[in-house]
Amino acid sequence: MKDQLHIMITGNEGCVRSLILSRKKIKASLIVSVLALCILCTATIFSSHFLKQSFQLAMENRQLSEELNEVYQASQEYAAQISELQALNVAQAEAFKSEKEDLLSGTVYQLNERSQLIEAVMSNIGVRLNNPEEDKANSGGPYLPPKDVAYNDLLNRSDQYLEAIRTTPLGWPHRGRITSKFGQRQDPLNELKGFHSGIDIRGKTGEKVYATADGRVSKAEHNGGYGLYVEIDHHNGYSTSFAHLKKYLVKQGDTVKRGQVIGLLGSTGRSTGPHLHYEIREHDKPINPYKFMRTLALAKTRKPLELMAKKGKKIYAPASTEN
Numbered sequence: 001m002k003d004q005l006h007i008m009i010t011g012n013e014g015c016v017r018s019l020i021l022s023r024k025k026i027k028a029s030l031i032v033s034v035l036a037l038c039i040l041c042t043a044t045i046f047s048s049h050f051l052k053q054s055f056q057l058a059m060e061n062r063q064l065s066e067e068l069n070e071v072y073q074a075s076q077e078y079a080a081q082i083s084e085l086q087a088l089n090v091a092q093a094e095a096f097k098s099e100k101e102d103l104l105s106g107t108v109y110q111l112n113e114r115s116q117l118i119e120a121v122m123s124n125i126g127v128r129l130n131n132p133e134e135d136k137a138n139s140g141g142p143y144l145p146p147k148d149v150a151y152n153d154l155l156n157r158s159d160q161y162l163e164a165i166r167t168t169p170l171g172w173p174h175r176g177r178i179t180s181k182f183g184q185r186q187d188p189l190n191e192l193k194g195f196h197s198g199i200d201i202r203g204k205t206g207e208k209v210y211a212t213a214d215g216r217v218s219k220a221e222h223n224g225g226y227g228l229y230v231e232i233d234h235h236n237g238y239s240t241s242f243a244h245l246k247k248y249l250v251k252q253g254d255t256v257k258r259g260q261v262i263g264l265l266g267s268t269g270r271s272t273g274p275h276l277h278y279e280i281r282e283h284d285k286p287i288n289p290y291k292f293m294r295t296l297a298l299a300k301t302r303k304p305l306e307l308m309a310k311k312g313k314k315i316y317a318p319a320s321t322e323n
Contacts, residue, residue, distance in 0.1 A: 176275075
């Protein structure tokens, strides 16, 4: 009887009921209840932790969605900027192409004008500028449209003309008064008739003497009656000589440019006073330097050559000389 528990339940009407429970059942029920309560508490704790993590993940997902949206908007703006830049580049390319064509046209006009000027200069001194004839044999290369061919021909012709003009002796080696012309004359020392192979230009001792074309110094020495003497080979059949110098400022083998000072005017050798004896030789034959000297004024004119020719004007303007 000790292992049983009697529970008496009375009703309002005097009815009594008896409930007999064993102590083992009560203990088992308590244990089951406690276990169930523990399980419920544990489940509640885990559920709370899971809900908290779910909430954090939801917040992170929301933040990532917002960031992705910002990236998408930035990419759209970047794409729009790229499109604008492409359109701008196309416009700039068209403008550059137009500017390039205008510049090329202006350059072609200037080259053509310069080529005509050089042709006129060389024609006046009797120098012919002929382009070499083309030989179709043993030749090739890419095909170019006529417009490009014309540009290339003009550039090649201009290069050839500029090279010819650089190596052709033009202008004055010293700006002074001509005292003796080229050709037959009475010798100033023995008063006999003779041939003068150059032009004498009077000046003051020590004044500068200039090269009249690009070339290479072939002689820089004392040359008998010429005194201190410089000779320049221009590698095109022409050579120039400068005599009676006080001092030469170049040496044999030097490369010189037009306008470079090559010596100082003097009266060395067979001379009656300070002057420069200037010679131009074509294939070692002396020619009159004056026609080469007077063409310098042509380069300074701004009038079209055709207009000058129609008016019957001389293309060159000789410098004033005194005899």
